Amino acid sequence: MSKLWVRIEGTRFVDRQGRHLILRGVNLGGDCKLPYPDGGTDRPSDFSDHRSVSFVGRPFPLAEADTHLGRIARWGFNTLRLLVTWEAVEHAGPGEHDAHYVDYVGHICERAAAHGLAVFIDFHQDAWSRMSGGSGAPGWTFEKLGIDFRRFDAAAAAHVMQYRYDYSNPERRQESRYPAMSWPVNYRMAANGIMWTAFFAGATLTPQWQVDGENVQHYLQRHYFGAVAAIAKRVASLPNVIGFDSLNEPGIGWVGQKMSQRPAPPPISDHSPLRLGPMWTPFDGLRAARGLTTKVPFYSRAADGSIAVHEVEYNSSRTSIWLSDGSDPFEQAGAWRAGETAAQVVDEDFFIKNAGQRIDHERDFMQPFFHRMAAAIRSHNPDWLLFAEINPHLIAQGRSFPKDMPPATINASHWYDLALLWSKRSPSTPNAAHQTEKRKLYGLQLAYFRTIGERLNGGAPTLIGEFGVPFDLNDGESFHRWSAGERNSAVWQAQALALQSVYDTLDTLLLSSTQWNYTASNRNDLRVGDGWNQEDLSIFSCDQQPGDDDGGRAVAGFCRPYLQRAQGRILQVHYSQDEGVFRFSIDLDPEIEGDTEIFIPARFARTAPSIALSGAAVQQQHSPDRQLLKLRAAAAGIVEGVLHCR
Incomplete structure (x- = not known):
């Protein structure tokens, strides 16, 4: 029998004694995406130090570990989704693992055990890398693929806060330069399109693309799994480390998209911001990346709620992100042709079909990836659980995990109230009817997520790997009230009520979860927040110490009987x-x-x-x-x- 603190029986988590467990945890933490101590997006950077940075100290220095972990345990959490990144392990260069960081992660896990906290390791990414507007992969991954990330902004290949923001301006939010929650637009732009397509589909779509004599997909995945294995080896003997996340919210690149077909503007009834902004196609992205000026439709919502469309010209400087002159790997594979006078699409279905067969992203790419991930971690501990994720956009389309999944796999999908997350607007004192409607909506959506787990391997547990609420609601109203001297729970009432509705639903469905997030360096500051792209979902803020809740925000919303x-x-x-x-x-x-x-x-x-x-x-x-x-x-x-x- 497994010596781990947690194992699974069908759709349930159980402990070593066989007791039915509810894992109620928190993500630790939002700033683990960033180098320590000065890597936050609230500070300017050109990423020139990407090979020499250190992540030792994220989520906090070891000397502070017991203080933070003790607080988390006192709030009733029993599980940590501990964030690490590929960059943190292998930033110095291919195969050069940061031994100090690897050992530091091991020490954090050991201290978590002392506080009764189970841990699963999350290799985290957003929009591929810090250099492309997110977090995750090392900067050298661009270099090895023949790409210069220093040209991303000029070529409109990525939307990066450090290039868009005017740090000399005291204005905390600069919506005209870098709109809040705008980082997901990167998934539609060239840097992410190229890197994710190479990572998952390089062997299929660009077999001629070689890096050091190895296909680009095999090269990237070999190094990713090598970084995973370095952490796995260090924590393999710790019984409170119960497994690994496969990869946070993996991108899909351009797989499944027509080369030049643009999405239709969303209907007025669709208020999702995910369908607004520049509507890049793969053809647009490849042209801009090559250094061709490109016009792209931009969808925005007018005052009356209708969708306005206007064209925006990108890469007027004609900057190429490719280090070598001439065609890129996709042109070489027959997807498009730059031409002497005008670029042309050669194969409209290049990212949809291969050798006449329709590509199935989950079956063809995610399924083997999950098995390789399971093999990478279980070569060090065969009992580890695999907390699996596919791209959240695919779940929204009704798609799910492939049929053939590794044993002992968990559905670790993410769920958010997207209207709240993206608008950052909420009534300061929501009424009973508002709460009732929220619970109905949450119940329907989270029940669907539980169904995904019930269909996985004939029945697997579901753990909602991320959910949370923004604390910078209503232009930081809570921050202003706290700064003005208010010291009562009413300051965080809107956030507490939102969390209460989520936990009520999780209880009803008997779902385990890890809330996003606990950030030790969080500030009640619209520019800083969790330190990453102006997000602020941390249940802790160092600006609130000392205080009755020991730095906690909306504590009544999550610290409750269960x-x-x-x-x-x-x-x-x-x-x-x-x-x-x-x-x-x-x-x-x-x-x-x-x-x-x-x-x-x-x-x-x-x-x-x-x-x-x-x-x-x-x-x-x-x-x-x-x-x-x-x-x-x-x-x-x-x-x-x-x-x-x-």
């Missing part, structure tokens, strides 16, 4: 914050050695809790120092409980 592990199978849980009542039912199994444990936050647990039990007989023990109510059954049966928490 059934952490059960001596049997959890049937139902429900917490009503308004009533101050926590209800649960468990199908007890006395053969399981271990107590049922209910987390009760310290603000409720100063005295023995009032609990009414019915059904099977159980003994109870209150451990206020651990914020736990323990129940022990000697006989099988169903027990129902009503716990009053005020």
